[in-house]
Amino acid sequence: MKKTLLIGLPAVVVLLLVFFGQELVDLYRLQAYLTESEEQYQANKGAWPHLTDACEACHGRNGSSLHQGYPSLAGQPEAYLATQLRNFANGDRENPNMTPLAMTMSEEEIQLYAKFFARQPAKDNRYFEADVQNRERGETLAESGGCAGCHGDRLMGQGPFPRLASQGYDYLLNQLDAFAEGERNDPTGMMNSLAAGWSPEDRKAIATYLAGLPTE
Amino acid sequence: MARKQSSDTAINTQRRKLLKFAGASAAVGGLGLSAGLARASEALSGSAPGEVLDIAIIGAGLSGLTSARDLQRAGCESFVVLEARDRVGGRTLNYDVGHGEVSDVGGQWIGPGQTAVADLARELEVDTFPSYYEGKTVMLGGDGQLAIDLEGTFGTDHALGEQLSELSRDVPSGAPWTSPRAEELDKLSVGDWLAKQDIKPEDKPGWDGSIALTGGALPAKMGLLHFLSMINSANSDYFKLDAIKDSAQGTRFVGGAQLLSIKMAEELGDKLRLSCPVRKISNWDSDVVTLHTDQGTIRTRQVIMALSPPLCQQIDFSPALPANRAALQRAWPAHSPARKTAMVYSRPFWREKGLNGHIFQVNGPIIWAYDNSPVNGEVGVINAFVSNANLPSDHNQAKRALAEIYAQAWGDAALRPVAYHDQDWGKVDPWTITCISAIPPGFWTTHGEALNPPSGNLIWSGTETADIWAGYMDGAVRSGHQSALEALNALRLRSRS
Numbered sequence: 001m002k003k004t005l006l007i008g009l010p011a012v013v014v015l016l017l018v019f020f021g022q023e024l025v026d027l028y029r030l031q032a033y034l035t036e037s038e039e040q041y042q043a044n045k046g047a048w049p050h051l052t053d054a055c056e057a058c059h060g061r062n063g064s065s066l067h068q069g070y071p072s073l074a075g076q077p078e079a080y081l082a083t084q085l086r087n088f089a090n091g092d093r094e095n096p097n098m099t100p101l102a103m104t105m106s107e108e109e110i111q112l113y114a115k116f117f118a119r120q121p122a123k124d125n126r127y128f129e130a131d132v133q134n135r136e137r138g139e140t141l142a143e144s145g146g147c148a149g150c151h152g153d154r155l156m157g158q159g160p161f162p163r164l165a166s167q168g169y170d171y172l173l174n175q176l177d178a179f180a181e182g183e184r185n186d187p188t189g190m191m192n193s194l195a196a197g198w199s200p201e202d203r204k205a206i207a208t209y210l211a212g213l214p215t216e
Numbered sequence: 217m218a219r220k221q222s223s224d225t226a227i228n229t230q231r232r233k234l235l236k237f238a239g240a241s242a243a244v245g246g247l248g249l250s251a252g253l254a255r256a257s258e259a260l261s262g263s264a265p266g267e268v269l270d271i272a273i274i275g276a277g278l279s280g281l282t283s284a285r286d287l288q289r290a291g292c293e294s295f296v297v298l299e300a301r302d303r304v305g306g307r308t309l310n311y312d313v314g315h316g317e318v319s320d321v322g323g324q325w326i327g328p329g330q331t332a333v334a335d336l337a338r339e340l341e342v343d344t345f346p347s348y349y350e351g352k353t354v355m356l357g358g359d360g361q362l363a364i365d366l367e368g369t370f371g372t373d374h375a376l377g378e379q380l381s382e383l384s385r386d387v388p389s390g391a392p393w394t395s396p397r398a399e400e401l402d403k404l405s406v407g408d409w410l411a412k413q414d415i416k417p418e419d420k421p422g423w424d425g426s427i428a429l430t431g432g433a434l435p436a437k438m439g440l441l442h443f444l445s446m447i448n449s450a451n452s453d454y455f456k457l458d459a460i461k462d463s464a465q466g467t468r469f470v471g472g473a474q475l476l477s478i479k480m481a482e483e484l485g486d487k488l489r490l491s492c493p494v495r496k497i498s499n500w501d502s503d504v505v506t507l508h509t510d511q512g513t514i515r516t517r518q519v520i521m522a523l524s525p526p527l528c529q530q531i532d533f534s535p536a537l538p539a540n541r542a543a544l545q546r547a548w549p550a551h552s553p554a555r556k557t558a559m560v561y562s563r564p565f566w567r568e569k570g571l572n573g574h575i576f577q578v579n580g581p582i583i584w585a586y587d588n589s590p591v592n593g594e595v596g597v598i599n600a601f602v603s604n605a606n607l608p609s610d611h612n613q614a615k616r617a618l619a620e621i622y623a624q625a626w627g628d629a630a631l632r633p634v635a636y637h638d639q640d641w642g643k644v645d646p647w648t649i650t651c652i653s654a655i656p657p658g659f660w661t662t663h664g665e666a667l668n669p670p671s672g673n674l675i676w677s678g679t680e681t682a683d684i685w686a687g688y689m690d691g692a693v694r695s696g697h698q699s700a701l702e703a704l705n706a707l708r709l710r711s712r713s
Contacts, residue, residue, distance in 0.1 A: 023363070030360025031418075037357070037579055038417040048420050049407035054437035057428070057603045058551070058642075061579060065605035069643055096526055096649045097642065101551045104437070104656045127608040170609070 045116070051109065052116050058097070063116075064123040068168040068211070075122025075215065080162045081114035093184060122156070122215040125166040130212030138209025141202055145194055154216055169211035176203040268504050270294035271703045272516040274494050277306020278689055279678045280522030281480040282336065282696025283703070288483065290704060296516075297484060298509060300493035300647045304481040307648060308689065310472035311558050311637045317590035318472040319558040319597040321639040323689050324588075327464035328456050329449070330690035332697070333476075340479045343470040348587040349460045351570050354625040357421075357578035361625060363571065368461025370426055376413055377454035384447035384454070390683035392445035393664030402661040406443050407435035421578045426458050428583055429601060432552030433654030442655035449685045464688070470591050473689060493647070496532040501672035503710075517710065518703045522677040522696065526550035526649045540666035541676075547663060553642020554651035555604045559618060560635035564589045564596030566626045573598055575625050581607035582621060598622060604640060614638055652687050653680055675702050 044062065045052060055073065059065055063074035073081065087093035088102035105113070142148075142155075150161040157163030164172065178184035179195035180203065186192065195203065270292060273280045276299035284297050303309075310318040325347065326333050337344060352363040353371075364371075387395040395401065406427055415423065424434055430446065431438045450456035456463050469475060481488055489511060496508040497519070507514045521528055525548035536542060564587060566573045573587030573596075581602045588599035600618065607614050615636040622630035641648045668681055677699035682691030 026361045028360065030355065030357045030362050033358030033360045034418050034421075034578065038420070047411065048415075049410060049424065049435040051436045053407075053424065053434035054551075056606070057434070058553070058605050060605040066581075066607060067605040067609040069609055069640075070605040096530065097551045097553060100526075100547050100549045101437075103547050104549075104658070127610060127613055168609075 051112060063120045065168060066127055068128060069170040071168055071171045073117035074120035076117055076163050077157045077159055078114045078118035079160050080157060081117055082110050083160055085110045085113065122163060124214050125211050128169055128211045130208050134205045134208040135212055138205035141206050142209055155210065155213060156216055164210045165213040166215045167210060169207050172207040172210050173203060176207060269296055269516040270707055271518045271520060272507055272514055273297045273520040273522055275522035276304040276481060276488060277522065278477055278692035279696040281477050282693045283520050283522060283700040284484055285480050286697055286700035295487060296514060297488045298492045298494055299490050301645065302491045305474035305477040307651060308473040308477060310474040313560045313595055313597055313635060315595055317595050319588050319599060320472045321556045321558055321637055324468055324473045325465045326690060327466045328462060329451050330685055332693040333690040336693050337469060337476060340476055342475050344467045345470055345591045347460050347466055347468055349572050351572035353572055353574040355576050356625060369459045371422060372426060372458055373419060380447055381452050381454045384444040384452045387441060387444040387448050389445050389449040390686060392441050393660040398441060398661050402439065402441040402658055404440040405436050405657050406438040406440050409440050410435050425576055425583050430458055431654055432652035437656055439655045439657045439659055441660050494531055498534040500533060500674050501535065505673050517673060518706050519674050520677050520699045520703055521674055524678055524680055537671055541671050544663040544666040549654050549656055550650035552650045552652050552654050553604060555602050555640040557600045557602055557618060558637045559598045559633045561596035561633055564593055565629045571626055611638055675699050
């Protein structure tokens with residue numbers, strides 16, 4: 001993988017296939033992919049290796065997680081991201097994985113992460129298969145709860161309020177449960193009182209609705 | 217024939233006994249497991265009120281069980297091992313692939329210089345065999361690929377490996393903060409160092425993968441001082457750390473690495489208590505320490521803390537721990553919850569094509585896939601370290617996504633697996649948190665001094681505290697031996713006072 005790949009000619013795939021066979025075509029495609037990836041990386045992040053690389057195993061490539069339990073950061077409001085990192089570091093928000101990691105970050109680094117993930121395009125949670133009845137019940141509950149008032153139209157997040165649309169189902173449910181049980185707090189207490197007012201089944205329905213809600 | 221039957225029966229009896237300790241409830245059935253647990257709780261409720269044990273060991277992984285074994289062999293019987301999970305083995309785990317074979321889905325390899333774990337395996341009569349690497353590894357990126365024989369290496373640039381080896385000579389494995397160059401090196405990440413090495417674009421994914429697999433984080437968040445201390449463990453030879461052949465990924469255990477723990481647990485009887493998490497430790501600075509567990513309280517003179525610092529951090533200590541130890545635990549990195557998968561095929565079909573079943577993938581879910589078939593090679597198993605959030609969480613979606621990638625590399629036979637196991641160590645239970653410790657820049661020079669000294673009657677143990685091969689199974693065994701000695705010596709000193 002770290003051997004030099006001795007091909008860089010803009011050769012035509014068909015010609016390669018005819019004269020040299022599938023292996024060389026595969027190599028050409030690999031080389032083209034590496035070049036393209038390198039260019040995208042430089043344009044999006046800058047020089048390798050970049051600090052944000054360390055986030056992507058758990059939060060997905062460019063902040064879009066394919067896993068229902070690890071949250072997506074892409075397209076989250078910058079202010080929200082920065083606040084959460086500070087909260088992890090100072091203990092206002094507890095998480096055994098994130099607390100020590102956030103403690104390594106200077107304020108400058110926090111800004112860097114927050115800005116980077118805020119400008120990554122949010123993607124749909126395409127692996128989530130929503131139960132229709134639950135989703136409809138969740139939508140009703142979200143409307144009566146007034147979620148859009150803080151989290152914005154289509155629940156895409158704004159300012160200190162996170163994007164909920166297309167977030168991972170398990171993550172959303174965990175957070176709702178944590179708010180309900182007082183394990184996570186928001187400064188106004190709004191999320192705590194809302195979540196505590198919902199039954200465990202209500203919370204599942206709301207998480208279903210949100211996880212399946214497409215991004216704009 | 218008759219002889220074979222009788223030996224099969226003996227093996228089956230043995231296997232049932234072993235499975236009880238493995239906590240493989242699906243395989244063993246509800247009956248055996250609940251019988252085991254019932255015995256454990258009887259023992260606990262049967263402890264005489266006011267009884268004070270000599271030693272309590274928290275954690276029944278390789279480290280804690282090695283301590284227990286040493287104590288028992290030294291004639292100490294006044295001890296107990298408390299394990300939060302319903303199984304032993306900590307971060308080693310056997311997955312039953314059928315036909316009486318297993319695939320490791322946790323820690324699994326040993327290599328040159330890892331003599332403590334190798335000796336333990338010999339004593340426990342657990343055999344070893346070489347990892348399979350003969351043939352071509354497939355590099356995948358987008359719709360492109362390259363099959364290449366890496367000859368048992370990870371293809372790492374030799375000159376850079378040599379430079380890292382050279383640098384590591386100044387960084388003692390068990391105490392990197394004592395390096396004469398500690399201050400200078402601890403300011404840097406591995407990424408800072410790599411950025412100055414003029415690495416070609418096509419080599420960058422390889423470095424990302426290597427550092428992530430070995431160190432637990434991507435280069436920009438991996439402390440250079442710590443990474444060098446890991447190379448120092450490998451006798452200051454980068455290629456003894458970061459390769460397969462003659463290296464730290466070169467040798468496997470017949471029957472899986474968890475078998476070491478299972479066999480040690482077998483000897484403990486009621487001294488081992490499963491499903492018994494310790495929630496609070498009080499009076500650790502007094503003659504009698506009290507452990508508050510889900511199965512009641514235990515009073516003891518010494519405690520061997522055979523669990524990682526992030527897990528120690530989950531326990532409530534009263535009084536509060538000394539400031540420097542508390543700070544170390546709070547800052548200890550825990551952001552490497554490895555996700556490991558095992559795809560089972562009826563046979564290792566890739567081998568017939570001259571392929572070794574290994575894959576490196578650029579920008580995909582796979583960091584490294586490798587042939588993890590059992591020793592006889594009759595069943596084919598492909599294990600993979602996958603990037604947790606770059607593969608769907610749903611079992612079937614993940615299985616399909618991986619099988620399709622394997623098919624891209626090895627053809628359509630890969631689309632017909634017979635079983636699949638997906639072990640996300642960060643999600644499966646709260647008793648791991650992190651696989652390996654990706655120590656960041658600045659950590660050791662700030663917190664190193666607090667790693668080893670006991671706090672009152674708490675002896676800090678576990679692989680993270682080992683002199684050599686910290687973070688590895690070998691380090692776990694070393695720390696287990698060391699802590700047993702420390703505990704016995706503490707009791708000796710006390711009996712004289």
